[in-house]
Amino acid sequence: MATPATHIRDLTAEFPVLRREIDGQPITYLDSAATSQTPQVVIGAIVDYYTNHRASVHRGVYPLIVEATDLYEGARRRIAAWLGSTPQETIFTANATASINLVAHSWGRTHLSEGDTVLLTEMEHHSDVVPWQLVCQERGARIEYVPVLDDGALDLDALHRQLEEHRPKAVCVAHISNVLGTINPVAEIARAAHAVGAIVVVDGTQAVPQIPVQLPEIDADFYAWTGHKAYGPTGIGVLHGRRELLERIPPFISGGHMIKQVFAASSTWTELPGKFEAGTAQIAEAIGLGAAVDFIQGIGIEAIRAHELALTAELLERLAEVPGLTVQGPPETERRGALASFTLEGAHPHDIGEILGRRGVCVRTGHHCAQPLMRRFNLGSTTRASFAVHNTPADIDRLIAGLHTVRSTLQL
Numbered sequence: 001m002a003t004p005a006t007h008i009r010d011l012t013a014e015f016p017v018l019r020r021e022i023d024g025q026p027i028t029y030l031d032s033a034a035t036s037q038t039p040q041v042v043i044g045a046i047v048d049y050y051t052n053h054r055a056s057v058h059r060g061v062y063p064l065i066v067e068a069t070d071l072y073e074g075a076r077r078r079i080a081a082w083l084g085s086t087p088q089e090t091i092f093t094a095n096a097t098a099s100i101n102l103v104a105h106s107w108g109r110t111h112l113s114e115g116d117t118v119l120l121t122e123m124e125h126h127s128d129v130v131p132w133q134l135v136c137q138e139r140g141a142r143i144e145y146v147p148v149l150d151d152g153a154l155d156l157d158a159l160h161r162q163l164e165e166h167r168p169k170a171v172c173v174a175h176i177s178n179v180l181g182t183i184n185p186v187a188e189i190a191r192a193a194h195a196v197g198a199i200v201v202v203d204g205t206q207a208v209p210q211i212p213v214q215l216p217e218i219d220a221d222f223y224a225w226t227g228h229k230a231y232g233p234t235g236i237g238v239l240h241g242r243r244e245l246l247e248r249i250p251p252f253i254s255g256g257h258m259i260k261q262v263f264a265a266s267s268t269w270t271e272l273p274g275k276f277e278a279g280t281a282q283i284a285e286a287i288g289l290g291a292a293v294d295f296i297q298g299i300g301i302e303a304i305r306a307h308e309l310a311l312t313a314e315l316l317e318r319l320a321e322v323p324g325l326t327v328q329g330p331p332e333t334e335r336r337g338a339l340a341s342f343t344l345e346g347a348h349p350h351d352i353g354e355i356l357g358r359r360g361v362c363v364r365t366g367h368h369c370a371q372p373l374m375r376r377f378n379l380g381s382t383t384r385a386s387f388a389v390h391n392t393p394a395d396i397d398r399l400i401a402g403l404h405t406v407r408s409t410l411q412l
């Protein structure tokens with residue numbers, strides 16, 4: 001059996017919802033790749049804003065507004081510094097989907113024309129497919145997909161050929177696949193894409209809460225992620241962009257706050273990052289995300305990765321013992337994020353999710369918003385178990401016991 005995850009103390013107590021029972025069963029939360037649970041410190045930071053500092057930001061000079069603005073901009077500074085970015089290049093959005101839409105619309109509409117190519121991969125989440133489809137349809141550009149190999153890795157030889165052949169204007173790639181768990185070599189991909197003049201957009205949604213990410217090392221032009229999978233609140237995402245590009249492209253959403261001057265027929269834009277943050281900010285959400293980043297840093301992302309890697313190794317070993325079960329994605333744990341998607345012969349994922357759910361085991365079932373990838377592997381849907389920092393080997397025990405119950409219930 002793999003080494004049990006002993007790298008960090010048991011953090012279950014930090015997550016209030018995990019104290020709950022459902023039908024007398026403790027919650028075994030294995031769905032953090034969909035949305036993570038919220039630690040008490042994050043809830044506390046949000047409550048503190050609403051209880052003690054509630055005011056708008058950047059819109060006045062009275063003490064409450066100064067406090068709220070300091071909390072909001074302080075969160076941005078800490079989030080930016082954590083990933084090696086700058087506050088000007090760290091834009092708050094609603095979620096990763098909104099971040100990618102910003103790039104597709106603001107950059108895509110001004111840089112794509114008839115006959116241009118955008119290169120995606122077969123393992124992109126719909127959030128990194130559909131916005132590009134819409135803008136490509138509008139601009140007469142087309143999309144090509146980098147194939148995924150049978151073991152869940154990106155076909156990098158094909159990618160290099162496609163770069164040469166299509167000379168794409170943009171290359172968009174997930175840092176970690178939310179279905180296969182594959183960790184893509186995004187820095188290497190960025191170098192190759194830049195060499196043919198493409199910009200690089202990385203969907204870092206699954207990576208930011210799981211593995212150390214340093215944006216200068218990746219050198220992407222845009223890097224998008226979402227707060228609610230990184231122990232933060234819902235309703236907040238982040239887009240990091242290269243300053244020269246952000247300064248050059250037009251705003252996406254427009255209205256209040258993002259302007260410098262408004263005339264009858266036209267307007268000018270405020271400095272970064274405000275140019276891309278129209279309307280009243282997600283103040284509580286940004287403050288909550290700042291607290292989530294403090295929480296992660298307090299444990300250390302390297303320690304989190306080591307903990308989740310050990311759990312993932314154990315999960316893969318234990319799943320292999322379940323008759324009829326097939327795991328998707330790379331066989332080597334080091335090449336994966338902290339999740340495993342699988343099928344169980346004779347069992348529909350919906351039934352698996354239902355039977356596990358009755359035992360308090362929460363897993364994701366479905367197409368995981370990755371239908372092109374599902375089609376590539378001839379799958380309709382899978383079951384996915386994913387880890388966060390609070391999981392322990394006991395959670396794996398409950399999942400495996402639950403899968404044996406699935407087999408006996410369905411008489412497999």
Ligand SMILES: Cc1ncc(COP(=O)(O)O)c(C=O)c1O
Pocket residue numbers: 033034095096097098125127128174176177178203205206226227228237369
């Ligand atoms: C890889 C990946 N990208 C993008 C998203 C979209 O995130 P959000 O719904 O927060 O915009 C998800 C969420 O499942 C994801 O896993």
